[in-house]
Amino acid sequence: MPDSANNEDVGLRERKRRRTRASLVAAARRRTLEHGLAGFTVEQLCDEIGISRRTFFNYFPSKEDAVLGSSDEVLPQQILDGFVASGRTVPPKPLLDALTDLLAEFGARMAISREEYRLMSAVLHREPQLIAKLxxxxxxxxxLLVDLIAVREGLPAEHPVPRVATFVLGGLARRSLDEFFAEGNELSYPDVIRRNIDALRYLFPSSPALQNQNQDTT
Structure with a gap:
């Protein structure tokens, strides 16, 4: 029973922490849209939420970070390990297939609504200097993805493949977000990103000769 009570207390504290964080983000974004980033202070934000300045800095290092919200969205280590391990199977899973699964998994775990996405877009439009921080x-x-690809493929750190793959797939992932949150879309994010990567496959069909050439250069 004591363990159960302790677990319940931890759960309550975590839920309260998440509510406070969400309230801070929502208030910071609303104030930014209404008054601009320079139009309110951390103290005013704290007064609205009912917390101390010290408590605020337990959540965010700056007002700008509160506006942008949490950057804690990461995949569990076991999924990252599975991505690397998929290159060690016989035969190994093709890199593009493994990256598709990884991005689809990340997208499926996003905890953001269409309204929140629109609000964030409006905030960035009003305060474009926040884009650099984003x-x-x-x-x-x-x-992190560059490093994972290099390890999975057994490539040296300076090899261009991990960087190019991350650049191309990262661009598709961001474009897929816009499509996913677009009015009228009924597809899941994994469906959208897989559809776009299928288009990439059509444009650049796999070439065994090219793959062998890349392996010979490593």
Missing amino acids: FARAESKAQ
């Missing part, structure tokens, strides 16, 4: 976040995730 790109910086994306860059760290892109580097």
Whole structure:
């Protein structure tokens, strides 16, 4: 019974923490749209939510980070490990197939509504300087994918394949987000990203000769 009670307390604290974080993000975005990023202070945001300034900085390092929201969306380590391991099977899963599955899995775990996506787009339109910070976040995730591809394929860190694959697939993933949240779309994000990657396959059909040439250069 004590363990059960402790687990329940932890669950309640985590739910409260998530609610507070979500409230901060929603209020920061609303104020940004109404007054601009420079039109309100952290103190005003804290007063609205009913928390202290110290508590605010337990959630976000800056007002800009509160507007952008959480950047904690990461896949479980076992899924990342499975991506790497899929290159060790016999025969190995093709890299593009493995990347498709990885991006589809990430998209399926997104916890953002269409309204939240539109709101964020409106915020970025009003305060375009936030885009640079958003790109910086994306860059760290892109580097993780570059590293995973290099390990999976047994390629040296400076090899162009991991970087090019991340650049191309990252662009498709972002475009797929726009399509997924578009008015009238009824497809899931995994369906959208798979459809777009199928279009990529059509444009650049796999060439065994080219694959062998790439392996010879490693």
